[in-house]
Amino acid sequence: MANKILVFIEQRDGQIKKSSLEAAKVASDFASKLSGNAEALAIGNDISNLDSLGSYGIGKVTHLKNSDLANYSPSAYTELITKFVNDNGFDILFFGNTSLGKDLAPRLSAQIDAGLAMDCTALNFENGEIIATRPVYAGKALVDLKITSAKKIFSLRPNVFNPGTASGNKAEINLVNAEAPKLNVKVTDIKKAEGKLDVAEADIIVSGGRGLKGPEHFHLVEELANVLGAATGASRAAVDAGWRPHGEQVGQTGKTVSPTLYIALGISGAIQHLAGMRSSKYIIAINKDKDAPIFQVADYGIVGDLFEVVPVLTEEIKKIKS
Amino acid sequence: MKIAVCVSHVPDTAAKINIGSDGKTIDPNGVTYVVNPYDEFAIEEALKTKEKLGGETVAISLGSDANKETLRKALAMGIDNAVLLKDGGYRDSLSVAKALAEEIKAQGAELVFFGKQSVDYDNSAIGQITAELLGYNCISVAVSFALDGNKITCEREIEGGKEIVETTLPALITAQKGLNEPRYASLKGIMAAKKKEIAEKSPAAATNFTEVIAMKRPPSKQAGKILGSDATVVPELVRLLREEAKVI
Numbered sequence: 001m002a003n004k005i006l007v008f009i010e011q012r013d014g015q016i017k018k019s020s021l022e023a024a025k026v027a028s029d030f031a032s033k034l035s036g037n038a039e040a041l042a043i044g045n046d047i048s049n050l051d052s053l054g055s056y057g058i059g060k061v062t063h064l065k066n067s068d069l070a071n072y073s074p075s076a077y078t079e080l081i082t083k084f085v086n087d088n089g090f091d092i093l094f095f096g097n098t099s100l101g102k103d104l105a106p107r108l109s110a111q112i113d114a115g116l117a118m119d120c121t122a123l124n125f126e127n128g129e130i131i132a133t134r135p136v137y138a139g140k141a142l143v144d145l146k147i148t149s150a151k152k153i154f155s156l157r158p159n160v161f162n163p164g165t166a167s168g169n170k171a172e173i174n175l176v177n178a179e180a181p182k183l184n185v186k187v188t189d190i191k192k193a194e195g196k197l198d199v200a201e202a203d204i205i206v207s208g209g210r211g212l213k214g215p216e217h218f219h220l221v222e223e224l225a226n227v228l229g230a231a232t233g234a235s236r237a238a239v240d241a242g243w244r245p246h247g248e249q250v251g252q253t254g255k256t257v258s259p260t261l262y263i264a265l266g267i268s269g270a271i272q273h274l275a276g277m278r279s280s281k282y283i284i285a286i287n288k289d290k291d292a293p294i295f296q297v298a299d300y301g302i303v304g305d306l307f308e309v310v311p312v313l314t315e316e317i318k319k320i321k322s
Numbered sequence: 323m324k325i326a327v328c329v330s331h332v333p334d335t336a337a338k339i340n341i342g343s344d345g346k347t348i349d350p351n352g353v354t355y356v357v358n359p360y361d362e363f364a365i366e367e368a369l370k371t372k373e374k375l376g377g378e379t380v381a382i383s384l385g386s387d388a389n390k391e392t393l394r395k396a397l398a399m400g401i402d403n404a405v406l407l408k409d410g411g412y413r414d415s416l417s418v419a420k421a422l423a424e425e426i427k428a429q430g431a432e433l434v435f436f437g438k439q440s441v442d443y444d445n446s447a448i449g450q451i452t453a454e455l456l457g458y459n460c461i462s463v464a465v466s467f468a469l470d471g472n473k474i475t476c477e478r479e480i481e482g483g484k485e486i487v488e489t490t491l492p493a494l495i496t497a498q499k500g501l502n503e504p505r506y507a508s509l510k511g512i513m514a515a516k517k518k519e520i521a522e523k524s525p526a527a528a529t530n531f532t533e534v535i536a537m538k539r540p541p542s543k544q545a546g547k548i549l550g551s552d553a554t555v556v557p558e559l560v561r562l563l564r565e566e567a568k569v570i
């Protein structure tokens with residue numbers, strides 16, 4: 001029996017998340033390998049550009065529409081997806097491992113009795129089976145695992161899987177008006193941190209640590225982030241001191257990030273910090289202590305005073321960009 | 323009201339992790355184990371809720387005898403009772419959740435706290451699965467919690483902001499850093515915890531839906547290049563970022 005694969009498409013404010021495009025591409029790639037079929041499911045009110053999923057190999061996307069579903073509701077989304085999966089006999093599900101995916105995928109695992117692989121950083125196809133690789137112990141080790149149950153759920157770490165270039169194909173949209181959903185757990189409001197890019201979604205991150213010496217110096221971090229179009233991050237020392245909000249903390253008890261470029265300013269590189277950022281593609285460290293552990297993972301380092309180096313770096317990049 | 327808190331016993335976040343001889347699990351030699359850091363927020367919230375509304379608190383942990391240390395810590399912080407669901411061996415998230423859900427039901431707990439993630443397998447899944455199995459309302463990654471009569475309001479951390487989420491009892495909440503400041507156990511609490519009995523039960527046998535094939539080290543990063551010690555190397559750094567890394 002051929003597999004029926006479903007990718008869940010996450011939207012915020014009616015826009016498809018990039019992590020869902022990554023998951024869509026993975027779903028359609030596995031559909032060809034398993035000679036199965038991959039479809040997509042989106043839940044929300046108005047959602048833009050759903051047909052663009054065709055660019056990532058998806059033939060058909062079902063949109064369950066209801067104005068009460070514009071915001072996430074764990075209970076309603078779980079109920080709707082469970083019913084959709086059961087009615088249509090899907091047996092492999094893909095999610096992006098975002099804050100929404102992390103909340104939702106485990107709930108589906110319970111509802112449809114499916115084995116679960118969260119936060120996958122690689123998926124390989126061996127002897128007709130999907131082998132998932134995922135970090136454990138904050139990335140200090142990796143496990144390869146396979147799901148042995150008939151139904152399987154994979155949640156994919158954002159920014160790791162390459163969605164490839166858009167082919168320009170259009171997906172067929174199957175619009176379904178969803179009946180009044182079960183809103184036992186309901187998001188009533190969203191407080192956005194104004195105009196800020198989140199570290200978990202950024203392609204470039206500039207982080208500051210205790211070496212900044214106080215909140216009044218974080219403009220150095222912000223200015224460099226601005227010229228790079230980057231998000232600002234922080235070490236726990238900077239967060240615990242009250243210099244930066246907790247949402248910026250990178251590390252084992254903060255956010256795990258895999259940007260293309262991570263710049264660490266005045267951060268020593270404690271094992272808990274490295275756990276959250278060591279899978280970044282390029283790491284730059286500026287620290288005045290040549291023995292700081294951050295240099296063991298940095299691709300390029302400057303052993304020097306950040307107060308001297310950072311303003312020059314910001315200027316130099318500004319020049320190039322203009 | 324009965325309040326349950328589920329706790330896991332994990333390697334200290336500062337621990338070096340080596341792969342065990344079976345090639346599938348870690349080598350526990352030289353590793354110190356602690357209360358899962360997020361579970362401390364869960365314990366604190368259970369205690370605060372009891373202090374406000376009365377009731378009884380119970381800590382539940384699934385694992386070997388070693389987990390008693392973590393349960394004692396919960397008792398020392400002020401939790402009333404502790405249950406060890408004694409089990410060695412590998413269990414995946416679904417299998418752990420099934421055992422915990424059984425015990426929560428047996429305890430008759432209406433409000434349950436978990437840490438948002440256990441820092442060993444890092445799945446961020448067991449709380450939500452347990453809630454679904456119990457048919458409880460669930461809010462994950464909570465950074466605030468308010469209970470008013472039957473109504474619960476939490477703030478939940480998401481990318482670039484917070485969601486305000488409302489629900490009702492019975493409910494299961496998973497705790498994120500920021501929810502509260504976990505208290506230290508008092509000397510009196512530590513002494514009292516030593517005398518308390520930890521109930522031992524055997525959970526139903528594991529029914530795993532996943533199988534670990536291998537555990538391995540992450541690819542080691544090559545030692546980087548130190549470019550220099552002052553701002554004169556900035557142009558070289560920028561050149562490398564443009565030409566080699568192609569990130570700007």
Ligand SMILES: Cc1cc2nc3c(=O)[nH]c(=O)nc-3n(C[C@H](O)[C@H](O)[C@H](O)COP(=O)(O)OP(=O)(O)OC[C@H]3O[C@@H](n4cnc5c(N)ncnc54)[C@H](O)[C@@H]3O)c2cc1C
Nearest residue numbers: 209210211235236237251252253254266267268273288306
């Ligand atoms: C359970 C637990 C969980 C944790 N989770 C996290 C986590 O999620 N994230 C996290 O980051 N940490 C975490 N930590 C804390 C971690 O152990 C470190 O304490 C923390 O990362 C240190 O932050 P830091 O590098 O900013 O400060 P420090 O270690 O104090 O380093 C400051 C660095 O700045 C450099 N410096 C000072 N002045 C200058 C200057 N003028 N120019 C250049 N460099 C300068 C110094 O050489 C030093 O290397 C956790 C700890 C525990 C126990």
